[in-house]
Amino acid sequence: MYTIMGVTGQVGSEVARHLLAAGKPVRAVVRSAEKGESWASQGCDVAIADVDDLSALTQAFQNSTAVFVLLPPNFSPSEGFPETRKVIAHLHDALAAARPGKVVCLSTIGAQATEPNLLNQLQWLEKSLSALDLPVTFLRPGWFMENCLWDVEPALQTGVIPSFLQPLDKPVPMIATADVGRVAAELLQEQWFGKRIVELEGEQHVTPNQIADTFSELLGKPVTMEVVPRETWHALFTSQGMSNPVPRMQMLDGFNEGWIRFEGLPRKGRVSLASVLEALLARHG
Secondary structure (H helix, E strand, C coil): CCECCCCCCCCHHHHHHHHHCCCCCEEECCHHHHHHHHHHHCCCEEECCCCCCCHHHHHHHHCCEEEEECEEEEEECCCHHHHHHHHHHHEEEHHHHCCCCCCEEEECCCCCCCCCCHHHHHHHHHHHHCCCCCEEEEEEEEEEHHHHHHHHHHHCCCCEEECCCCCCCCEECEHHHHEEEEEHHHHCCCCCCCEEEEEEEECCEEEEHHHHHHHHEEECCCCCCEECCCHHHHHHHHHCCCCCHHHHHHHHHHHCCCCCCCCCCCCCCCCCHHHHHHHHHHCCC
16 A cells, blocks of 8 residues: 555645556545545545644554655744644654555755755654654655746736746756656655655756746747845735745745755656646636
């Protein structure tokens, strides 16, 4: 049994789909029976478990050939990240008790960075799961191309997209979530010993200007990027409802200054930026 967390999200759903296509038995971990209905209809076993429920999480992971785990997103953490630390402890303890055959953990580019930033959460997750007496692969993808979802509306409405990635001609390692899910499914079916890190990026790095150019080609009209001044970020993010925007700002600094980066030689994805943006535009309707 291949047990998958996050099946209602972009990456987890791709992992499950690839495993089902390969004829593998899949257990979908969801927070409610309603969320599991579509997966049950596809032949999945469904386990109802929340990351705050250690007992349910342990039960969900039991009798698994392999488990795919991830952290629920937390873009505006409380000081000291107490919510994240609790989830990490539950994941560690549930895996330690259930003892699946192997684990693939979704991490991130820059998980090794020592500078304070939002991605430190994944570094702590890696350190915690590294202490397990289990084979664990940490999958570190680049910046998700699907983050461009937030660019669709301004591209359509004004033709000017605000960019927190800067300068606008700086290449950024990016990857499509479809590639992340595919590679995670492949890793779950591999055999290995101990702990390993697999980094993943698209075929080419992408600049903010290239994102705008691609929107221009797809929409048949001029689209440009516009830098959002660094000194305005805190007030802007706070106005959007973030109670603690500093870690997110530090993460963006890390990409812009180059200290959020890969450690080794990343694997390459297959999905192009153009196909991702085309799909995002289609979703927008």
